[in-house]
Amino acid sequence: MTDGRPCKVCNFTRQKSYGVVVPSLDQLKKKGCEFLGVNPTDPVTVVLEGDGTIVEDQAYFLCLPFNTKFMLLRDKETWAPARKIDGGTAWMARESMLLEADAVDSAVVATPWCNLALQLKENLNSIILMSEGDLQSLVDASCSELASVLGFQEKKTQELQETLQRVLDRKEEERQSKELLQLYLKAVGKEDGQQGDPSPPSQDGAGDVDMPDGMEVDSASGFLTRTLMVLKGKTSPETRLSTEDLQVVVSKGLEAMQQVLGWDAARTSKLLQACEAELSARLQQIQAMQSISSTQQDGSTQKEGAGTATQGGS
Numbered sequence: 076m077t078d079g080r081p082c083k084v085c086n087f088t089r090q091k092s093y094g095v096v097v098p099s100l101d102q103l104k105k106k107g108c109e110f111l112g113v114n115p116t117d118p119v120t121v122v123l124e125g126d127g128t129i130v131e132d133q134a135y136f137l138c139l140p141f142n143t144k145f146m147l148l149r150d151k152e153t154w155a156p157a158r159k160i161d162g163g164t165a166w167m168a169r170e171s172m173l174l175e176a177d178a179v180d181s182a183v184v185a186t187p188w189c190n191l192a193l194q195l196k197e198n199l200n201s202i203i204l205m206s207e208g209d210l211q212s213l214v215d216a217s218c219s220e221l222a223s224v225l226g227f228q229e230k231k232t233q234e235l236q237e238t239l240q241r242v243l244d245r246k247e248e249e250r251q252s253k254e255l256l257q258l259y260l261k262a263v264g265k266e267d268g269q270q271g272d273p274s275p276p277s278q279d280g281a282g283d284v285d286m287p288d289g290m291e292v293d294s295a296s297g298f299l300t301r302t303l304m305v306l307k308g309k310t311s312p313e314t315r316l317s318t319e320d321l322q323v324v325v326s327k328g329l330e331a332m333q334q335v336l337g338w339d340a341a342r343t344s345k346l347l348q349a350c351e352a353e354l355s356a357r358l359q360q361i362q363a364m365q366s367i368s369s370t371q372q373d374g375s376t377q378k379e380g381a382g383t384a385t386q387g388g389s
Contacts, residue, residue: 080137083144085124086111087152092144100136107147120148127154134196134224138189188216192224202239207246210239211304240310247305247315251357254317258361298323298335306336312346313353321354 084107085092093110097103100121108115121130124144130136146154191209194201202210213221214236222232298306298320305315306324313321324332325347333343 081141083124083142084110085144085146086113087146087148087154089124089146089157094142100130100133103136103145104147107145111147113147113149117149122146122148122154127156134193134226137220137224138193188212188221189224192216192221196225207243208301208304210243211308214239214243214308240308243308244310244315251314251317255357255360258318262361303335306346311349313349316350316353318354318357321350321357324350325354 079096079098079102081094081096082103083092083094084103091111093107095103095106095110097106104119104121105115107113107121108117108119113119122128122145123130123139124146127146130139130145148154191205191213195213205213216236218229218233218236221227221236222229225232225235227235302316302320305320306312308315316324327335329340329344329347332338332347333340336343336346338346
């Protein structure tokens with residue numbers, strides 16, 4: 076399959092228009108000249124057909140949506156807005172113009188990481204204001220395209236993506252540690268309530284475990300969009316999922332997760348095995364903490380019983 080971006084090219088009269096798939100601005104010029112019958116040695120200027128904006132930078136070209144329409148101008152040719160048709164025949168041309176616009180709009184695919192990359196290029200410190208979703212989109216972006224937009228070498232861009240991934244991993248580890256601590260405190264609180272106050276637990280929501288910041292639920296899979304984003308991450312996704320998410324992933328099984336992720340059986344099976352191992356390790360940690368808590372409480376009970384017996388004997 077050709078690696079490139081779908082575009083449209085036309086001449087300054089708009090009488091000729093062709094669809095092309097090209098990976099770069101230079102290739103757009105080359106293919107455009109070929110289709111429009113322009114001598115490839117003649118200098119041409121590429122502008123946006125809609126408003127005449129000059130496109131002379133590869134980074135800007137990559138940021139434009141798919142199926143953007145470009146106009147190739149030769150020497151002495153100038154851009155002009157599309158001529159409006161008036162009079163009784165206007166409706167005859169309007170329908171075909173709307174159909175063409177609809178066809179272009181329906182095929183437009185946005186690149187959400189591109190604007191983020193331009194922000195970084197302008198001010199690298201803007202990274203501290205980005206959300207986890209923003210950081211993940213930069214990590215998942217093509218290294219070569221991201222390097223082109225940032226103006227970095229690919230090696231430096233790869234190092235940047237690896238650093239962003241480590242930041243995301245650290246945030247997830249902090250979230251998991253908080254969740255484990257909350258589960259432990261909740262377990263201890265329940266045991267204290269059973270030994271002390273026999274009254275039913277409060278219904279006002281006190282003591283509930285704070286859930287991580289939620290996101291929209293994907294209707295097709297039933298997973299949070301954040302969970303899907305983490306599952307498809309590049310580095311140890313199982314360590315960045317909550318315990319509850321791990322239980323859901325493991326319970327769905329191989330075939331269901333293949334459909335959710337769109338992966339082959341081998342890759343999906345490897346992820347499921349990693350999730351099962353991570354879930355088992357976490358459950359063992361929780362059981363160990365509960366065991367420690369139970370041992371401490373048994374020791375306190377024995378000491379209280381011994382003290383009572385001593386008082387009775389005296």
